[in-house]
Amino acid sequence: MTGMQGWDPVAELPDGEPERSFHGQWQYRSGLNVPGPFYTAGADGGWTGREYAPRHVLYGDRFEGYGEFVYRQPKTPDEVRALALAAAQDLPAAWACDGDLHWTPAAVRQWWRERRTVEEYIATMLVEWEASEQENEREAAEGLRDYEAYLAGELADDLRAYIFRLEHGRYPGGGDVLPEL
Template sequence: MGWDPVGELTAEDRKLFGGRWEERLWLNVPGPFYTGETDTCWTGRLHAPDNVLYAAACESVEYVFRQPRDAREVRNVVAAAKEEVFGEYACDGDLWWTPQAVRQWWAERARVAEHLVGAQTEWRGRDRFEDDALIGVLDFQAYLAGPLAADLRAYLFRLEEGRYPEAGERLPELD
């Protein structure tokens, strides 16, 4: 898994990613891509439903709930960034996330889970946008309870070793 998702970006793509770490929404999953104070136009999931979700309490502020897993998903996140009128998507998370910060985010995942429970209640059966957001919430809940831990361990390896692990390599612990 030596793939670098940011390496998929062209010079033109990179111009779309003007978000600032200081403005990062706490719900963003650790990784190279994240969002700050985005618009409220409900466009992120139209382009990147496997990666972008809306924060319930923030009236549809977008955030990255799953880092892109392949070139197609990177392209989808690029498309979401292109539609975001405030330019608050960012792709420099690798410069800011530290192993300690990733572990801290993971230690506070109950806060994320609590937010998702509230989002489920808020969006259940309101209209088609909220129905799509609810699908995303359910996806994020399953991801948080399942494969996210392994993905974050691989990301920790990347931060510590400068590359993603090869099959069979020992991964750092999250706790």
């Protein structure tokens, strides 16, 4: 995200959005969503999101109603459009793009401190989905491995950049110091 100081991901949504597909409500969001402007809140269990945004969308378990969630926020206009296509497939239109109105630096830091819940979810579902006879579950396991690597790698810097955006109204640029996570 560095170098995209004035970029607003939500402004990159295609015409007709967010009105058409983004009706999710913050209080119903899945805790598996990573902090950022986009999230799901009661999305259906149709498992179509990865067809459009495989590096951004995953599926919940039976306790989450198998609904979709956003595990990586978009960094480019093309990635925003891919998420919009995934959202358009959701029958209850339970995606949302107003995360910036709800996330605070303290809430992002709290999500990060509590990420063990997400790591446990990934570990549990990997065992189940890697051994599954269903092709879609084995494919979703690839996404879980990607989320696992993202949690262990660049997500921390992405969240620090997001906190910077929440504090300064823009993403950091060259020379900006990222806040602590």
